[in-house]
Amino acid sequence: MSETPESATPAGAATGEAAAEAVAPPPKDPMKGFRGVLAGTLILEAITVALALPVIDKLGAGLTSALGWTVLAIALALVVLCGMIKRVWALPVVLLLQLALIAMAGALPAIAIIGVVFLAVYLWLLWLRRDVARRMAAGTLMSQQPPPA
Numbered sequence: 001m002s003e004t005p006e007s008a009t010p011a012g013a014a015t016g017e018a019a020a021e022a023v024a025p026p027p028k029d030p031m032k033g034f035r036g037v038l039a040g041t042l043i044l045e046a047i048t049v050a051l052a053l054p055v056i057d058k059l060g061a062g063l064t065s066a067l068g069w070t071v072l073a074i075a076l077a078l079v080v081l082c083g084m085i086k087r088v089w090a091l092p093v094v095l096l097l098q099l100a101l102i103a104m105a106g107a108l109p110a111i112a113i114i115g116v117v118f119l120a121v122y123l124w125l126l127w128l129r130r131d132v133a134r135r136m137a138a139g140t141l142m143s144q145q146p147p148p149a
Contacts, residue, residue, distance in 0.1 A: 030132050030136065030141060030143065031129070031132070031133075034125070034128070034129050034132065035085050035086060037125065038085050038091070038094075038122075038125060039082045039083075039085050041118070041121060041122070041125065042078050042079070042081055042082040042085070042094065043078075043079070043082055045078050045114075045118045046075045046076075046078035046079045046082070048114055048118075049071060049074055049075040049078065049101070049111075049114060050072075050075045052071060052110060052111055052114060053068065053071060053072065053075075055108070055110050055111075056068050056071060056108060056111070059108065059110070060107065060108045061107075067104065067107050067108060067111075070100075070104070071104075071111060074097055074100060074101060077093075077097060078094075078097065081093060081094055081097075091122075091126075094122060095119070095122060098115050098118055098119040098122065099115070099119075100115070101114055101115025101118075102115040102116055102119065
């Protein structure tokens with residue numbers, strides 16, 4: 001008596017195509033990818049801001065000045081925020097840090113330029129997030145389309 005694969009399946013269990021339809025993968029969350037992009041951008045900015053410390057040492061008042069400590073604190077805050085980007089308050093804090101970098105224009109314009117560039121990047125990313133949310137609501141994202149038959 002040999003068992004066929006059909007007879008080996010318990011009664012009531014789905015087979016073949018029915019099993020594939022019964023276990024559909026969960027829908028993808030596009031905002032999870034957005035958070036990843038934000039986290040990567042925060043790390044890139046933290047590296048850029050930290051690389052500005054030698055500029056502060058040569059052209060500014062030195063690393064032990066208030067400007068040096070402030071820039072170092074902002075770089076560390078950017079790294080910490082990278083892990084907290086899921087929180088609702090994290091993105092406004094990131095934008096406030098950009099304004100803090102821009103506010104240093106009087107003391108060291110190079111730091112302010114970094115703030116302006118990354119502020120533009122974050123504003124563009126927010127515009128993209130709004131566009132993805134609008135498309136999600138309309139149901140026009142590729143991940144929301146039925147698979148081809």
